């Protein structure tokens with residue numbers, strides 16, 4: 001499998017924090033869908049942002065942090081700017097915070113294209129409209145002229161995806177991309193992401209606290225607890241998870257048609273914290 005990302009012993013400490021927020025995380029990513037799950041505060045977003053080096057004030061160390069042919073540990077901020085948004089990009093949970101509220105949607109989308117490729121404004125506009133259509137926005141001309149507050153959450157998320165796609169990245173990190181969306185829109189967004197992996201062969205990291213979503217959508221899953229990866233499994237093998245934390249998470253998922261006994265509650269063991277400390 002051709003490897004897009006190769007991460008070994010990634011450690012991240014926020015300035016002033018007593019302990020590392022991420023402690024010794026290692027994984028590889030090919031042209032596949034990799035899920036990262038874990039409870040709030042387990043370090044999922046920190047890992048995602050570290051890959052783009054979007055963690056001002058934090059110290060990042062790693063034995064290996066490679067993306068395609070580049071060693072990310074060696075890159076300056078200036079060199080990172082050429083990669084970020086172009087060869088790897090991130091989709092965030094709430095699109096409303098990521099779009100500039102006082103500028104029209106279309107201008108922001110075509111500007112993304114202009115930033116990465118040399119072309120006329122007119123060509124950028126055409127590309128932007130085509131991409132809005134590709135992410136299933138029905139009346140792209142109208143949406144193009146709208147301001148962010150005029151579009152729905154689901155449309156906002158699709159606009160963000162369109163912006164990201166214009167740069168034609170190889171790696172996409174989606175941090176809770178669907179938690180703010182209702183069920184039908186969520187399925188549409190997942191479908192768009194799924195097509196990207198299948199048709200364009202990108203690598204996708206899907207960060208979520210929703211074990212069921214990740215189980216159904218991803219090829220492989222990393223389970224994080226307190227800044228560490230406690231287990232890496234094929235999505236289809238989750239039932240065979242061995243780590244007690246993963247087992248606890250699985251047992252805490254309600255199932256339609258399952259037994260109606262009370263759901264079990266996770267019983268955290270202090271020794272889980274020590275593994276890579």
Ligand SMILES: Nc1ncnc2c1ncn2[C@@H]1O[C@H](COP(=O)(O)OP(=O)(O)OP(=O)(O)O)[C@@H](O)[C@H]1O
Pocket residue numbers: 014015017021038039040041042043044045046047209
């Ligand atoms: N900017 C920051 N400065 C200091 N500490 C931070 C910062 N961002 C996150 N942390 C800490 O790092 C740890 C991991 O946080 P992170 O946001 O990566 O968790 P998460 O798994 O993404 O959680 P959630 O599911 O709530 O998004 C937490 O203990 C958090 O308090």
Ligand SMILES: [Mg+2]
Pocket residue numbers: 044045046175
């Ligand atoms: Mg997070």
